[in-house]
Structure formats: structure tokens, C-alpha cells
Amino acid sequence: MEHKNLWAPWRIKYIQGLSESSECFICHNLENPDDDDKNLVLWRSNLCLVVLNRFPYNNGHLLIAPARHIPDLDQATDEELLEMTKLVRESQKALSLAMKPHGFNVGMNFGRCAGAGLPEHLHIHLVPRWDGDTNFMSVCSDTDVISQSLTELHELLKKISKEHNLPGL
Ligand SMILES: [Zn+2]
Numbered sequence: 001m002e003h004k005n006l007w008a009p010w011r012i013k014y015i016q017g018l019s020e021s022s023e024c025f026i027c028h029n030l031e032n033p034d035d036d037d038k039n040l041v042l043w044r045s046n047l048c049l050v051v052l053n054r055f056p057y058n059n060g061h062l063l064i065a066p067a068r069h070i071p072d073l074d075q076a077t078d079e080e081l082l083e084m085t086k087l088v089r090e091s092q093k094a095l096s097l098a099m100k101p102h103g104f105n106v107g108m109n110f111g112r113c114a115g116a117g118l119p120e121h122l123h124i125h126l127v128p129r130w131d132g133d134t135n136f137m138s139v140c141s142d143t144d145v146i147s148q149s150l151t152e153l154h155e156l157l158k159k160i161s162k163e164h165n166l167p168g169l
Helices: 013-019 025-031 078-099 133-137 141-165
Strands: 040-043 048-052 062-066 102-107 124-129
Touching: 025 048, 040 078, 040 141, 048 078, 048 141, 062 078, 078 102, 078 124, 078 141
Parallel strands: none
Antiparallel strands: 040 048, 048 062, 062 124, 102 124
């Protein structure tokens, strides 16, 4: 069976939860710095937040968001846009050191019809890719495995960040 798209069955929990929860998880994370480990927050910079996606398309999927609850690039300041872009760069460094991906997808979704799970709070997706990674994800589709690997990856990325002074902004 040949799949070009990533198969991420655990995301059904996320999709089902969308209608139940109206809270913005990025703002929630921002307001609860004591829970950064639990919430898988990797970095807090002056204007932005970097967090592991709890419902990843692939192992190492990060979200980069401005601290301000704004939906569109229109409302973002030049400073915010610059910092977000630099954080994409720094996140790629950290993921490269941690996981040695063969490539990355970087993207943004605007509006639910375009796949945005959180259309009201701007964020950039950074998804590491490996040759043949569809096969890898098929064997890791169990949600417990995913959540355990997220915690371990968060710890690893924190350690690497400390060793390499990331993010260098
Ligand atoms: Zn928000």
C-alpha cells in the first residue's frame, strides 16, 4: 500500500475534541508557565511560544505562535513575524540535533476549511520528515506510545537547547 500523506489516526481524538473545547490551548499554555513541562512548552521568547504539538502529524511536530491571541498575519507586527521566522530556524536546529530528520514541512493553515484546528490563534507548523516516514508512523499510531514519546522528546529538546544555547534569537 503506497501512501503519500502521513496517516495520523490518533488525531481523531483531537478532531473530536474541537467541538467540546473552546479554550485556546496556546493562551492557556502562556498563562501557566509552571505547567510548561506538562504542556510540552519548549521555549518562551519575548514575543512567541514554541510548543510540541500534542496531536502530531509526525514525530517532532512543533508549533510556533505569537504570544498575542491574533488569527492572521495581518494583525502580526514585523517584530512578531521576524521572531516567528527565527524560531522556525532555531527549531529546525534543535530538531536536527535531536532527531536527524531528512527534511521538514513548514506551513500555516487559515480557517477550519484549510485544516486549522485553532483558527483564532496564529501559529506555524514545523514537521520533520524522514524518508519512508509513513511506515514509521503506522507502527507508532498508539496514543499511549505517542504521549510517552512526546514527553521524552520534550525532555531531549530541552537538554539540547541548554547545551547549544537555543533558541539563538
Ligand atoms: Zn490564543
